[in-house]
Amino acid sequence: MAGRLRRLGSVAFRQQKWKSSVSIQAKMPPCDFVPEKYESCPYERVQKIREQNIAPSLRTYYKKPLLLHQGHMQWLFDHEGRRYLDLFAGIVTVSVGHCHPKVTMATQKQLARLWHTTNIYMYPAIHEYAERLTSLFPDPLKVVYLTNSGSEANDLAMFMARVHTRNFDIISLRGGYHGGSPYTLGLTSLTPYKHGVANGFGCTSTMLPDVFRGPWGGSHCRDSPVQTIRKCSCTEGSCLAKDQYIEQFKDTLNTSVPKTVAGFIAEPIQGVNGAVQYPRNFLKEAYQLIQERGGLCISDEVQTGFGRTGSHFWGFQTHGVVPDIVTLAKGIGNGFPMAAVITTKEIASSLAQNLHFNTFGGNPLACVVGAAVLDAIEEDGLQKNSEDVGTYMLLELAKLRDKFEIVGDVRGKGLMIGVEMVTDKTFRIKPPMCITKRDVDFAVEVFHTALQRHMERAAAK
Known part of the structure; x- marks a missing residue:
């Protein structure tokens, strides 16, 4: 089983409706933070600059790459004001939360x-x-x-x-x-x-x-x-x-x-x-x-x-x-x-x-x-939070492993988590350490829906 990596955890969990027979609609936890209005370069201009002037080895993810504008604790906001739950923390770098007020x-x-x-x-x-x-x-x-x-x-x-x-x-x-x-x-x-x-x-x-x-x-x-x-x-x-x-x-x-x-x-x-x-x-x-x-x-x-x-x-x-x-x-x-x-x-x-x-x-x-x-x-008690919320997330993800054959392994400790698929993908889940159990419920529900959609597509072929 190969170990090619896919950074789904990074800011992939945005609330949306799935075009599937699956009726689950994951409800994003509330956040009282209001981001500033984006007033920088238009999206198309940013894309052009990246293509012409940014090192090509710096790859982007998703069919339409994200243009991020602002962050607050475990949340990120794009140029259109949409909110994302960050499960990758800038490659495991944002430890205490985006723009943490104390820092x-x-x-x-x-x-x-x-x-x-x-x-x-x-x-x-x-x-x-x-x-x-x-x-x-x-x-x-x-x-x-x-x-x-x-x-x-x-x-x-x-x-x-x-x-x-x-x-x-x-x-x-x-x-x-x-x-x-x-x-x-x-x-x-x-x-x-x-x-x-x-x-x-x-x-x-x-x-x-x-x-x-x-x-x-x-x-x-x-x-x-x-x-x-x-x-x-x-x-x-x-x-x-x-x-x-x-x-x-x-x-x-x-x-x-x-x-x-x-x-x-x-x-x-x-x-x-x-x-x-x-x-x-x-x-x-x-x-x-x-x-x-x-x-x-x-x-x-x-x-x-x-x-x-x-x-x-x-x-x-x-x-x-x-x-x-x-x-x-x-x-x-x-x-x-x-x-x-x-x-x-x-x-x-x-x-x-x-x-x-x-x-x-x-x-x-x-x-x-x-x-x-x-x-x-x-x-903020973030080491204890990593233990409590991380253990909770690991156990919730293990339920998906037991339900879906395409999930081969769930592993980790605290908020250092990996989900191994049975073919060639590993999901790295390492969010800011301020994440909550309510956030985990949302993330796992979205992940569940994605797995269900995948199974439906596979069955339809």
């Missing part, structure tokens, strides 16, 4: 005070934010490097691992996405991102421990309210699938890389690949194998961090491990371009042997935004 107010205040000065000088924002962000990590992860994007953060993490260990090879999981820069493309193991040119030397991919699509897996393997329907012959307290995938991991270590390696990078739950989860304890054993070979373990929290998985603030905590390096981006700034690398003093000191500098990383504006996002997560 907006803090940003506006800092804009009037100081936008930028190089971080070789001292200013309050970077020190206050560094102390607060690192306080959310267990020892010894207490040093932060502030950057501008997830790709840049993973670039730096790779570099750190190589400088510190004096080894070169880094292992990643197939299906993983760690960035689109020439360096991180070596770690990214998804065909659509491969351009057929040399990149990422010293990167080796190993088998993805996917308990739904992979050769091994069963109904008790993953840390999710919803398990795969594959039968499992495991005894209590053991996971045969985990053992089999660890053997494949060992085989990679024994055949494809030197006896010593620089590191291993993995997402706690794979994001771009459709919320793929590994068997319990797989990461813990993989980390041990890497550390035995002198390597560092890197947790890519670009999508799973900041409470999105619900039960924990960081995805690696759900696996019972403490990595050597953690990379952050996306939800860290609620859409503001910022990212970070968290590591130990020992590893950081290796990089301090020579100059390392980032012009925009940790500028005053970014640090104030980051702090305001942490405020919103705490004050």
Whole structure:
């Protein structure tokens, strides 16, 4: 079963009447926010500019691409004032809600005070934010490097691992996405991102421990309210699938890389690949194998961090491990371009042997935004909301899997959700963490109607 991705979750759920025998009319939850009137370029002009002046690799979705105008929490509005429930959060980036008032107010205040000065000088924002962000990590992860994007953060993490260990090879999981820069493309193991040119030397991919699509897996393997329907012959307290995938991991270590390696990078739950989860304890054993070979373990929290998985603030905590390096981006700034690398003093000191500098990383504006996002997560109870609403949504989507044969798998944790179809599509559902159960009811009802329409069309052929 292929893993081609379709971003249905992004702003696809607009209230409408379906031309079908299905009588369901999903009722969109109310919203008292009134968007401003759109007064920018006409739609046709925007389309022409995109065709002529915007990079063609930036694809649009839907037959008539959306022209978005304004956002408010979990809602988006297009140029004609139509409202959409956002289930993709700008590629899992809008963590606390579009234009969240706390973040907006803090940003506006800092804009009037100081936008930028190089971080070789001292200013309050970077020190206050560094102390607060690192306080959310267990020892010894207490040093932060502030950057501008997830790709840049993973670039730096790779570099750190190589400088510190004096080894070169880094292992990643197939299906993983760690960035689109020439360096991180070596770690990214998804065909659509491969351009057929040399990149990422010293990167080796190993088998993805996917308990739904992979050769091994069963109904008790993953840390999710919803398990795969594959039968499992495991005894209590053991996971045969985990053992089999660890053997494949060992085989990679024994055949494809030197006896010593620089590191291993993995997402706690794979994001771009459709919320793929590994068997319990797989990461813990993989980390041990890497550390035995002198390597560092890197947790890519670009999508799973900041409470999105619900039960924990960081995805690696759900696996019972403490990595050597953690990379952050996306939800860290609620859409503001910022990212970070968290590591130990020992590893950081290796990089301090020579100059390392980032012009925009940790500028005053970014640090104030980051702090305001942490405020919103705490004050609005968004980690708990991710757990409660995410679990509710997973269980509701599982009912659709039980009803429609074309739905092969429902998986995830918190508001990190994937729905795998039995042919070639994966729906990635990762909304702003302020979404409500009422919103979920609407979304699931629309999804149900879409599946029913699909079945009717298939039957009519």
